[in-house]
Each structure stands twice: as structure tokens, then as C-alpha cells.
Amino acid sequence: MSSDRAAHVARFGTHGAWGGWGKSSPDQARAIEELGYGTIWLGGSPENLGPIRTVLEATEDITVATGIVNIWNTEAATIADEFLEIESDFPGRFYLGIGAGHREANAAYRKPYEAVVDYLDVLDGKGVPVERRLLAALGPKMLKLSADRSLGAHPYLTPPAHTAEAREILGPGVLLAPEHKVVVDTDPSAARAVGRPPVDKPYLHLRNYVANLKRLGWTDDDIAGGGSDALIDTLVAHGDAASVRAQVDAHLSSGADHVAVQVLGDGDPVPPLAAILQAD
Template structure:
């Protein structure tokens, strides 16, 4: 059995495009997954509230790539259904799939209530259905959820965090569990346009209290949340710039205690228009990491 940290490697790709329902994009996904494996990425994270079913085309197109949900919402998918799909996939392709689950946000999930207790109950149901804890990671931000990721899962996959959060998470998790933060990347060396792209994407997250509260714990203030985010906030949660600057920023997460960094390419894009797979940017990112 390959250790989870070795299976996912140091770098992965986080992408909601890889679970696109657009026919043109879907047709390209298997080829893109195979290329990501060839480029040296150890894992892909199916961004957004992704179900287990989205993993199969990527797994079938590759031979070693770990495919993970980043994340499956516990409010959107019943534990029994998630467990059944997990077991079916794992039976056909052992140890190729990682079930990332999270409690989402009150503004998104209509059933949202007592997220910690709900997560405990969900983990109980997965365990009772035979899903091994070593194949589950939690989208943990706060201390209680991080401790739950340490005690009841293989580790944590925090979204929209800083190296400082990563260091705190590693201290809570201890040396064993997987710590795989997500990091957004803008491949643009111009400070004004890079930060403008970043703000356009970050603004949606600054309406969600879970992220705001975490930023406040990290020392940011309300002033940092205006207008899509201050320069200080943008620079803390994004890697942007030339290849060397981006590599330095990614390295900062590893230095803070991350085992693996899940990299999300952020482009301008148009809301409501299906986004193409950013394959040229993935290639450039691989070159920067080589």
C-alpha cells in the first residue's frame, strides 16, 4: 500500500472545469487528465460540490493519478449514497480515489445546521458503511474541524488559506495526517491586472462568514474585505507573478507544513459561460515546478 502523501505527491491541480457538464469540455477531460499525470501532478481535485461519479473518467484515463473530490458537500450527497459509490469505484480501481468532504456554508446549503455535529454523524455513517478513514479528508478550516480531520480521517484539505493557517493546521494535525491546502494561481506578472483578476474571483468568497471569520483569526480586518480584497489579502491567498514568484509562494505552503498543495488556475472568465480547460496554464505551472 502506497502512503497517501506519496500517492498524491507534492503538487496537484484543483479544477471545477474537470467536472464540467459542457459536452465540448467533457470530451476533452480524459486526455487532459492523462496529460496532467504526464506533467507530474500527483492528484487532481474536482472543485466545487462534486460527487464521486465525476471521478471515474479521470481515473480510467490515467494509471497512477489520485482523483479527489474537493469537496463533496455533506448536505448535497447522502452518506449512504457517497459510501456506495466510493466502494464501487474503489473496488474497480483500488486506492485511486480520495473522498474529500465538507460542511459547505449556510448561504449555500439550505439544510445547514450544526456543521460539526453533522460532520461527525456523516463520518459515522461512512465508517458504518465500510469506507476507510484513510481514504477520507475534510475541508477543515477551524480548530475543531481540523482536530476531527486528525482523529477521524486521513487529514485535511483546507480551501482559501494562507501559509500562516497551514502552519497552525499542521500544529493541530501533528506530523502524520495529510495536509493538502488549496492555493489559487494567477499567471500574470503585472501587479495591477493580476490582482484585478484575483479580486474578481475572490469577491464571491468574501460574502461567506466561514472564510471571513478565519481571516479575522489570522489577523486581517474588515478593511481587508472591501472591494474584492485588499492587496494584503490578495497576496496572502494567491500566488501570482512570474514563474519564480509563483514557485516561491507555493514553496511557502510546503515550508509551513503542507504535504501537498492543490493549485487552482484563476483566469478572468465570464460568469455563466462554460470555462475551457486551462491546459496551457497547467503546462506552464508544471514547468515552474519542475
């Protein structure tokens, strides 16, 4: 690991904007950078890194990261070559997040830990720097791997309680950048109506996410039927902008370096992102 790991961690800033793969328009990317967010996350399971270039070309200096490249539908050598081409054109701005996804969506799924190790070995051989990659990590073993073989971890669909446990496993100096979903709406029922569907399907039907929630003490009753109100409220911050900001920032006080904010709903994410950041 390079001696400037702290500088790489700092480059993410404390808050990022997490959006679906290919859904951030150039105008939205520019607006997010102008608001003061440190990172734009492109989430999903891309087969190539083309949309990364669109965001990088539209912005000046903001960090851009994948959350995540799925190892089952992308060849490590191909992604490594794409990373190196992007690095040549936009030095220091792109961080490669990778992960094993979930067995329900991948016919070729095998032991995820071993598969991620093999993928990282190829990235090593192709010259992708350790400090320029991240791992999707939920359980202790993958979290430890993220500390040993990358800049750090990008947990998805996790509450601050998980963040606190993850920091204990990672130790100091390792990037911890969880994602958190938000709905800026002061009507709890309306907020849950927006937040519950994208949590329930697919995540409350995927073995790795369910297992992680149960590790944190949630029960089958909490997970069934689209998720209990308590579970949804924990996984999807809602309320006015100040309340949402406080809920998101609970990750930071629990040990995260950065939190990636995913605005749910069909509208333009920029206005709620602005309200949340300005609520400090």
C-alpha cells in the same frame, strides 16, 4: 488508522491540480498526469461521483480526490456506495474529500461539526476506510476532527500562515493539503483583475471564510470592497511561473505535505500548470 498512513499521504505527491467539478476534460486529465502532478482535485459540491470516473478512466495512476463533496446535498450512504464501486474498479486511486460547506448556501445547515461527525459515522458503517477520506477544515475543531477521523485536512482559500497553524493542530503524519489559487501574469493589476472576482464572490461574503481570515489577522477593511490588494496577493499567487511556484511552495515549507494549485482564468489550465511545475 492503518499502519500505512504515510504511504497514503505520499500518494498525493507534493503538488496537485485543482479544477472545478466536471470541468477537467479527459485530455486535460491525461496532460496533468504526464506533467508529473500527483493529484487531480475535483472541486465543487457534486450530487454524485460520476465525473470522478471520467478522470480515472482517462489516466493511469494519478490520485483523484474530491474537494469537496458537500454533506448537505449528498446522502452519506449513497456516497459510500459510490466510493466502494469506484474503489472496486480503480483500486487505491480515489480519495473522498467531504465538508460542511457554508450556511449561506444550505437551507438545512445545522451545527457543521456535529453534522460532519454524523456523516463520518455513516461512512464508517458502510466500510469507507478512514485513510481514504479527507475533511475540508479551517478552524481548530474541524482540523482536529480531520486528524482523528480521516487521512487529513484539505483547507481551501488559505495562506501559508494558516498552514503553519494547521500543522501545529494536526501534528505529524496527518495529510495537510491546502488549495491555493494562482494567476501566471507579471502585471499585478491584470493578475488581481483575474484573481479578485472569484475570491470576492462568494468567499469574502461567507461567514466561515471571513471568520478564518480574521483569525489570521485580516481586518474588515481588508475584506470589504472585494478584498484589499494585500489580501488578494496573499490568497492568489501571481507573477512569472517561478514566482508563483515559490509562493505556492511556501505552504510546503510551512508544514503542508501537498498543495493543490488552482489556475484562475478562462484559458486552458495545462500550460500554466506546466510552467509552474517546470519552474523548480
